[in-house]
Amino acid sequence: MRTNLAARALLGPVGAERDLSTAFRQPQLLAAIDGLLETGADGNYTGADQTAAELVLTGPPELDMIAHLRRLPRAAADGSLALIVLHDTTALRRAERMRADFVANASHELKTPIAGLAGFIETLRGPARDDVSARERFLGIMAEQADRMRRLVDDLLMLSRIEQHEHARPDAAIDLASVLKGVLDLLQLKASSRKVALELSLAAELPRAVGDYDELTIVFQNLVDNALKYAKPATTVRVAARQAGEGRVAVAVSDEGDGIPANHLPRLTERFYRVDAARSRQLGGTGLGLAIVKHVVNRHRGRLDIQSTPGKGSTFTVILPAAG
Numbered sequence: 001m002r003t004n005l006a007a008r009a010l011l012g013p014v015g016a017e018r019d020l021s022t023a024f025r026q027p028q029l030l031a032a033i034d035g036l037l038e039t040g041a042d043g044n045y046t047g048a049d050q051t052a053a054e055l056v057l058t059g060p061p062e063l064d065m066i067a068h069l070r071r072l073p074r075a076a077a078d079g080s081l082a083l084i085v086l087h088d089t090t091a092l093r094r095a096e097r098m099r100a101d102f103v104a105n106a107s108h109e110l111k112t113p114i115a116g117l118a119g120f121i122e123t124l125r126g127p128a129r130d131d132v133s134a135r136e137r138f139l140g141i142m143a144e145q146a147d148r149m150r151r152l153v154d155d156l157l158m159l160s161r162i163e164q165h166e167h168a169r170p171d172a173a174i175d176l177a178s179v180l181k182g183v184l185d186l187l188q189l190k191a192s193s194r195k196v197a198l199e200l201s202l203a204a205e206l207p208r209a210v211g212d213y214d215e216l217t218i219v220f221q222n223l224v225d226n227a228l229k230y231a232k233p234a235t236t237v238r239v240a241a242r243q244a245g246e247g248r249v250a251v252a253v254s255d256e257g258d259g260i261p262a263n264h265l266p267r268l269t270e271r272f273y274r275v276d277a278a279r280s281r282q283l284g285g286t287g288l289g290l291a292i293v294k295h296v297v298n299r300h301r302g303r304l305d306i307q308s309t310p311g312k313g314s315t316f317t318v319i320l321p322a323a324g
Helices: 005-011 027-036 090-125 132-164 176-193 213-230 262-267 277-282 289-299
Strands: 050-057 063-071 082-088 172-174 197-202 209-211 236-243 248-254 303-309 313-321
Touching: 027 050, 027 063, 027 082, 063 090, 090 132, 132 289, 172 176, 172 213, 176 197, 176 213, 176 236, 176 248, 209 213, 209 313, 213 236, 213 248, 213 289, 213 313, 262 303, 289 303, 289 313
Parallel strands: 197 236
Antiparallel strands: 050 063, 063 082, 172 209, 236 248, 248 313, 303 313
16 A cells, blocks of 8 residues: 555555555445445456545544545555545535534524514414503514624624635724723713723834734724623723734733633634523624634734633733734
């Protein structure tokens, strides 16, 4: 058995004397090879000269593979009778699963308010047709559900738009102080209603960031809005911008909320992932805010760092390339 460099990196050293079954403990692959090389009583091959088999190579990391097998027209000098080409489909399968999960989650998120609206409409057409107080209450709830669907659709469209341009890095020099002041002005009323103070700290001679003004506004609006949602009353949400080494600038958004258990941190930027789904929906979250943040930061060739201590609060830090 002979292998190229990629196969040796995957399977380890494979000598000519090594049996195929010791390199691949994959019954479906071995069965496909047996079928490919099966001969009849006359010594001629009985099956097609090519086939394929799907297999999973145990990890870490676990790899999804498709093996394409072709019978050689004649035996090679070393006695080889077939060619096996392995294609790594791990990334493709992961993307397919993510798409399926995304469609299922988006459908679920939309189905719930739609079902609520349908139920209230049916009630208003029937038992509550002439009940003024019930009508007003139901119409208020229906307006909230419609607004929830609008926010979800807006976030889905925004996420799709950002993903389409994620490969193209923005190149404008952005004044982060202006971005952050605008975001805090926009959210000041919400902070006051929740009895939370907003505090902005800007380092002296803060460098400009390389980026897109509107997209960075979206990033910090999402982060500060999340901090306000989960901050405890009579606490402070702090936004601090500083230079982070040569050619980088960092903006940290900190709250004094309940914090996030460590096991949830790696999944926070997944679409529709929520630590507390009921509370998130109650506070008006769509489950897409941090996914949008992650994709915008990726487009800016930056990094998102999340630190959290249960009972003390969380800090979300965005690190971006500095202009100049």
